[in-house]
Amino acid sequence: xxxxxxxxxxxxxxxxxxxxxxxxxxxxxxxxxxxxxxxxxxxxxxxxxxxxxxxxxxxxxxxxxxxxxxxxxxxxxxxxxxxxxxxxxxxxxxxxxxxxxxxxxxxxxxxxxxxxxxxxxxxxxxxxxxxxxxxxxxxxxxxxxxxxxxxxxxxxxxxxxxxxxxxxxxxxxxxxxxxxxxxxxxxxxxxxxxxxxxxxxxxxxxxxxxxxxxxxxxxxxx
Amino acid sequence: xxxxxxxxxxxxxxxxxxxxxxxxxxxxxxxxxxxxxxxxxxxxxxxxxxxxxxxxxxxxxxxxxxxxxxxxxxxxxxxxxxxxxxxxxxxxxxxxxxxxxxxxxxxxxxxxxxxxxxxxxxxxxxxxxxxxxxxxxxxxxxxxxxxxxxxxxxxxxxxxxxxxxxxxxxxxxxxxxxxxxxxxxxxxxxxxxxxxxxxxxxxxxxxxxxxxxxxxxxxxxxxxxxxxxxxxxxxxxxxxxxxxxxxxxxxxxxxxxxxxxxxxxxxxxxxxxxxxxxxxxxxxxxxxxxxxxxxxxxxxxxxxxxxxxxxxxxxxxxxxxxxxxxxxxxxxxxxxxxxxxxxxxxxxxxxxxxxxxxxxxxxxxxxxxxxxxxxxxxxxxxxxxxxxxxxxxxxxxxxxxxxxxxxxxxxxxxxxxxxxxxxxxxxxxxxxxxxxxxxxxxxxxxxx
Numbered sequence: 001x002x003x004x005x006x007x008x009x010x011x012x013x014x015x016x017x018x019x020x021x022x023x024x025x026x027x028x029x030x031x032x033x034x035x036x037x038x039x040x041x042x043x044x045x046x047x048x049x050x051x052x053x054x055x056x057x058x059x060x061x062x063x064x065x066x067x068x069x070x071x072x073x074x075x076x077x078x079x080x081x082x083x084x085x086x087x088x089x090x091x092x093x094x095x096x097x098x099x100x101x102x103x104x105x106x107x108x109x110x111x112x113x114x115x116x117x118x119x120x121x122x123x124x125x126x127x128x129x130x131x132x133x134x135x136x137x138x139x140x141x142x143x144x145x146x147x148x149x150x151x152x153x154x155x156x157x158x159x160x161x162x163x164x165x166x167x168x169x170x171x172x173x174x175x176x177x178x179x180x181x182x183x184x185x186x187x188x189x190x191x192x193x194x195x196x197x198x199x200x201x202x203x204x205x206x207x208x209x210x211x212x213x214x215x216x217x218x219x220x221x222x
Numbered sequence: 223x224x225x226x227x228x229x230x231x232x233x234x235x236x237x238x239x240x241x242x243x244x245x246x247x248x249x250x251x252x253x254x255x256x257x258x259x260x261x262x263x264x265x266x267x268x269x270x271x272x273x274x275x276x277x278x279x280x281x282x283x284x285x286x287x288x289x290x291x292x293x294x295x296x297x298x299x300x301x302x303x304x305x306x307x308x309x310x311x312x313x314x315x316x317x318x319x320x321x322x323x324x325x326x327x328x329x330x331x332x333x334x335x336x337x338x339x340x341x342x343x344x345x346x347x348x349x350x351x352x353x354x355x356x357x358x359x360x361x362x363x364x365x366x367x368x369x370x371x372x373x374x375x376x377x378x379x380x381x382x383x384x385x386x387x388x389x390x391x392x393x394x395x396x397x398x399x400x401x402x403x404x405x406x407x408x409x410x411x412x413x414x415x416x417x418x419x420x421x422x423x424x425x426x427x428x429x430x431x432x433x434x435x436x437x438x439x440x441x442x443x444x445x446x447x448x449x450x451x452x453x454x455x456x457x458x459x460x461x462x463x464x465x466x467x468x469x470x471x472x473x474x475x476x477x478x479x480x481x482x483x484x485x486x487x488x489x490x491x492x493x494x495x496x497x498x499x500x501x502x503x504x505x506x507x508x509x510x511x512x513x514x515x516x517x518x519x520x521x522x523x524x525x526x527x528x529x530x531x532x533x534x535x536x537x538x539x540x541x542x543x544x545x546x547x548x549x550x551x552x553x554x555x556x557x558x559x560x561x562x563x564x565x566x567x568x569x570x571x572x573x574x575x576x577x578x579x580x581x582x583x584x585x586x587x588x589x590x591x592x593x594x595x596x597x598x599x600x601x602x603x604x605x606x607x608x609x610x611x612x613x614x615x616x617x618x619x620x621x622x623x624x625x626x627x628x629x630x631x632x633x634x635x636x637x638x639x640x641x642x643x644x645x646x647x648x649x650x651x652x653x654x655x656x657x658x659x660x661x662x663x664x665x666x667x668x669x670x
Binding site: 010012013016017019020052079098099100101102103104165166167168169170171172184185213214215216217 | 481482483485486488489490491492493494496497515518519521522526547549550553554556557558560561572573574576577578611
């Protein structure tokens with residue numbers, strides 16, 4: 001159960017959001033002002049912070065929260081939409097949702113942020129015919145065979161698994177794994193993906209697990 | 223009176239007046255100064271001029287009437303003291319030469335009447351050198367005569383000698399006066415010109431605000447008054463500029479607040495619609511909720527667009543251009559839209575080459591432009607079920623098979639979105655072309 005600190009002064013919106021998120025299984029602590037935010041933070045897993053607050057504004061509150069716990073993910077909610085706000089917010093905020101947001105969108109963003117902190121990363125995932133154990137770093141087929149990957153292949157596969165259903169561009173993957181800027185025309189990643197597929201796909205010529213999105217990149221669907 | 227004194231015209235007329243008075247006067251004035259001052263170098267007790275010398279000698283001789291030899295000797299001695307370069311002597315009534323100065327003077331010791339006549343004949347006229355004066359002593363002609371001989375060279379006074387020596391100074395002095403006048407008038411115009419140029423430069427070089435800086439007013443003449451007017455104008459411009467900024471700020475604030483105030487109830491409406499959706503509703507009720515949700519979305523976008531449009535048209539939308547690899551940016555942007563098109567069963571064509579295409583743009587802006595365009599396709603071109611993203615010949619091409627922009631879509635208000643795209647592309651120095659028909663729309667973005 002994840003605990004979320006929610007700071008919102010608008011009672012109508014606050015009620016709806018609190019109710020919805022509680023139905024989704026989160027524990028919500030709702031405050032209508034940011035004055036006591038740092039004291040109330042406790043061991044919350046995430047903070048949802050409205051920008052326009054009475055007294056201390058959301059930016060100041062967010063800054064203070066980050067100062068006291070730099071790792072805490074902060075999701076900013078705002079009805080102010082000038083780009084100034086976005087830039088200012090994102091200096092410390094991890095994401096930004098603009099009103100009027102859809103409750104599903106808010107929930108999706110919360111999920112992404114929490115997953116990024118890796119705390120609720122599922123221990124085991126079923127992808128196609130593969131069972132992937134994330135903690136033990138083991139990949140086992142439905143037939144019980146274990147697949148051994150090289151370090152790079154493993155890193156690439158894990159990176160894709162950490163962003164399920166998301167199209168990752170060649171640049172994004174390359175830069176995340178190799179930690180250096182991607183040079184146009186570099187075939188390294190393509191070669192690694194080909195070898196990876198030879199190991200994990202049932203039919204490497206028509207891959208089911210790692211999907212190629214032509215012209216864009218790759219995706220693992222869950 | 224003060225105004226008159228400070229006037230450039232007055233100053234100019236003064237220069238002209240002084241010139242018209244001084245130039246004609248300069249000749250006599252210079253001559254007077256030249257001659258009078260030089261005369262002071264002359265010996266005041268002696269004469270240089272022939273007539274003066276002659277008169278002086280005759281008067282002296284007359285004055286010696288009845289004088290003793292000693293007295294005559296004394297007189298000649300005095301005269302010799304004054305006219306040292308002259309020779310003089312006297313001849314007594316018996317024809318004997320007496321008291322020669324200098325004593326070595328070669329003259330006959332005794333004079334007969336014919337000697338005297340001959341001497342007189344030889345030494346007459348204005349050209350004879352030495353200049354000779356013979357005068358009878360006393361009133362009668364029996365007391366003898368005395369002779370004065372002055373070499374012609376000594377008949378030129380020191381002042382005349384100086385004059386001859388420094389004659390060239392006279393035209394130089396005159397020319398100097400002319401030159402002085404020309405210099406003063408040039409200086410007068412040079413200073414006017416310099417101040418005018420200074421003023422012109424001040425007008426042409428605006429500060430960071432776009433308004434020229436005020437200038438220091440040092441004089442109260444016509445140019446000074448012009449400078450004062452210029453400063454007044456600058457002041458007025460500054461006031462109006464700051465008022466304009468204030469008003470713009472106010473407008474921006476107003477629209478931002480309005481946008482906030484509109485979004486808050488929209489969020490509540492959406493939340494309640496969402497809550498209702500979970501209740502058991504008839505199909506019609508469900509449709510209504512979907513419709514509400516769609517409209518809330520649409521209003522949110524309209525508010526955002528209104529704010530963006532206001533910021534863009536007032537130049538307040540933050541703009542940070544940098545070198546951006548467009549192929550990477552398009553891939554990123556389209557990746558997040560890909561699932562949306564996928565869900566609507568679009569045929570998706572992506573042809574983005576694996577090479578850099580560097581454009582100087584603000585990545586945030588470019589994302590915004592592409593998001594708006596993809597959103598338009600997702601929303602208005604669903605019926606065509608086709609989207610293509612290509613980079614061809616340094617141009618970005620987006621294509622759909624929708625009903626076209628002229629076709630009636632169930633949502634209007636596309637106008638302001640396109641205006642924003644247009645403004646942003648223009649600011650980033652990009653051109654865009656739209657080919658639209660009922661069979662689809664093709665948008666081409668390229669560098670200008």
